[in-house]
Amino acid sequence: MKKAVMILDKDFAIGTVDPRMYGSFIEHLGRAVYGGIYEPGHPTADKNGFRQDVIEKVRQLGIPVVRYPGGNFVSGFNWEDSIGPKEQRPKRLDLAWGTTETNEVGLHEFAEWAKKAGTEVMYAVNLGTRGADAARNVVEYCNHPGGSAWSDLRIRNGAKKPFGIKLWCLGNEMDGPWQMGQKTAYEYGRAANEAAKMMKWVDPSIELVACGSSAHDSPTFGSWEYEVLDQCYSNVDYVSLHRYYGNPTGDTPGFLARSMDLDAFIKEVVAICDAVGGKKHAKKKLNLSFDEWNVWYHSNQQDQEVLKADKWGRALPLLEDVYNFEDALLAGAILITFLKNADRVKVACLAQLVNVIAPIMTRNGGGVWAQTIFWPMMHASRYGRGTSLRPIISSPVYDCGDYENVPLVDGAAVMGDDGSVTVFAVNRDLKDAIPLECDLRAFGNMKIAEHIVLHHDDVKAVNTEEHPDEVAPRKGRGGKADGGKVTVRLPALSWNVIRLTKEGKA
Numbered sequence: 001m002k003k004a005v006m007i008l009d010k011d012f013a014i015g016t017v018d019p020r021m022y023g024s025f026i027e028h029l030g031r032a033v034y035g036g037i038y039e040p041g042h043p044t045a046d047k048n049g050f051r052q053d054v055i056e057k058v059r060q061l062g063i064p065v066v067r068y069p070g071g072n073f074v075s076g077f078n079w080e081d082s083i084g085p086k087e088q089r090p091k092r093l094d095l096a097w098g099t100t101e102t103n104e105v106g107l108h109e110f111a112e113w114a115k116k117a118g119t120e121v122m123y124a125v126n127l128g129t130r131g132a133d134a135a136r137n138v139v140e141y142c143n144h145p146g147g148s149a150w151s152d153l154r155i156r157n158g159a160k161k162p163f164g165i166k167l168w169c170l171g172n173e174m175d176g177p178w179q180m181g182q183k184t185a186y187e188y189g190r191a192a193n194e195a196a197k198m199m200k201w202v203d204p205s206i207e208l209v210a211c212g213s214s215a216h217d218s219p220t221f222g223s224w225e226y227e228v229l230d231q232c233y234s235n236v237d238y239v240s241l242h243r244y245y246g247n248p249t250g251d252t253p254g255f256l257a258r259s260m261d262l263d264a265f266i267k268e269v270v271a272i273c274d275a276v277g278g279k280k281h282a283k284k285k286l287n288l289s290f291d292e293w294n295v296w297y298h299s300n301q302q303d304q305e306v307l308k309a310d311k312w313g314r315a316l317p318l319l320e321d322v323y324n325f326e327d328a329l330l331a332g333a334i335l336i337t338f339l340k341n342a343d344r345v346k347v348a349c350l351a352q353l354v355n356v357i358a359p360i361m362t363r364n365g366g367g368v369w370a371q372t373i374f375w376p377m378m379h380a381s382r383y384g385r386g387t388s389l390r391p392i393i394s395s396p397v398y399d400c401g402d403y404e405n406v407p408l409v410d411g412a413a414v415m416g417d418d419g420s421v422t423v424f425a426v427n428r429d430l431k432d433a434i435p436l437e438c439d440l441r442a443f444g445n446m447k448i449a450e451h452i453v454l455h456h457d458d459v460k461a462v463n464t465e466e467h468p469d470e471v472a473p474r475k476g477r478g479g480k481a482d483g484g485k486v487t488v489r490l491p492a493l494s495w496n497v498i499r500l501t502k503e504g505k506a
């Protein structure tokens with residue numbers, strides 16, 4: 001009979017989980033902003049036009065940071081278009097997505113929304129069509145208390161208190177030919193370094209993310225990171241990683257193994273950061289901002305049709321992937337991979353948050369519902385805070401097209417400040433439930449406070465407005481705690497959250 005074992009010990013710590021690992025992303029793209037977070041006239045809209053039903057769902061996810069305003073959009077964006085009286089803001093063609101941006105929602109509105117949603121803004125500056133000057137000005141506008149042209153303009157525009165934005169992206173995917181203002185690694189590294197220097201001169205407390213490659217399989221991956229960091233290492237704090245996966249051929253075992261690619265990607269970027277740091281005799285280590293990750297392929301065909309019918313339209317239904325159950329399993333495996341690299345992955349953003357490749361969907365004038373991927377994200381964000389422990393896992397394995405020895409059971413564990421332990425585990429086996437024995441040696445007697453299971457018999461099952469709970473978590477049954485060992489049954493194809501507390505504690 002198949003069986004998996006996970007050994008955990010308090011002293012096997014990977015590192016503290018930075019809560020920003022559970023970040024997300026809102027771009028001025030499709031119906032993310034207009035028809036997503038903002039819909040004046042919607043029955044739940046507040047006086048500023050923000051949908052309260054969406055805010056409630058965002059709060060349920062517990063998102064600590066939201067990257068904004070792009071994405072590809074940012075590389076042609078003039079931040080000054082998004083401030084001041086709404087009726088005077090220009091409408092611009094967005095060359096990234098072939099639509100029209102009205103700038104109805106801008107910097108002040110988004111900062112206000114973020115406050116209501118209980119999250120912080122991670123702001124991206126345009127290093128495509130703009131540069132260091134615009135970048136340092138927007139930092140002054142947002143973070144300088146007052147007494148300078150840009151900060152006084154912010155005050156006149158209604159925000160006496162600075163927005164205090166701490167985390168900034170130095171452009172977006174500058175290696176990609178689809179990007180406005182694409183650069184070579186050297187050109188970008190230099191531009192990022194000058195922008196970084198000036199932004200930090202305005203506000204030394206900010207943290208900066210340099211663009212890494214737009215994907216692990218980009219043709220310039222590796223050499224891009226090395227050259228960029230060689231130019232800007234001492235002025236930046238993180239390097240970005242982006243990765244989307246798809247399953248167009250319906251190969252579930254291969255698709256679920258993609259977190260192996262993610263793990264390799266992370267480790268390779270860490271190695272490059274440390275190589276550049278070593279070359280420079282740097283005392284500081286650069287960490288990783290995995291600021292775009294998700295499944296993305298379901299909507300590709302539909303997007304072409306939408307744009308054919310309405311090029312330069314406003315708030316078009318673009319990138320509206322409808323996520324199925326297997327997508328949720330991969331999302332869970334990705335979150336497990338981040339936790340197992342918590343010493344270096346400090347920021348990660350599920351791309352995106354509402355309607356556009358998103359865990360939260362809305363209908364204009366209608367309801368809001370959680371897609372399948374909402375659940376692992378919510379569980380990890382709620383229960384995955386504390387110290388990530390290095391799990392020693394033994395699991396039966398399988399081979400698929402791209403990978404050998406893929407563990408059927410993968411997992412991560414986080415110890416909370418109260419001594420509780422939460423185990424996250426996926427079972428990739430298509431047919432068999434697998435018992436997972438957690439050997440808790442140094443923890444003493446623990447009991448199962450809760451076992452949450454996400455499973456559906458059909459990997460293609462989805463949630464819709466009419467059937468929002470088709471794929472939803474339920475209680476796991478039959479777990480046993482015995483001395484320092486806890487055993488739970490992981491159903492075939494399942495995402496599991498096992499919350500363990502000290503015997504005697506609620």
Ligand code: AHR
Nearest residue numbers: 027071072073172173351
């Ligand atoms: O998240 C959608 C798009 O994917 C972003 O705009 C871009 O950065 C990436 O290619």
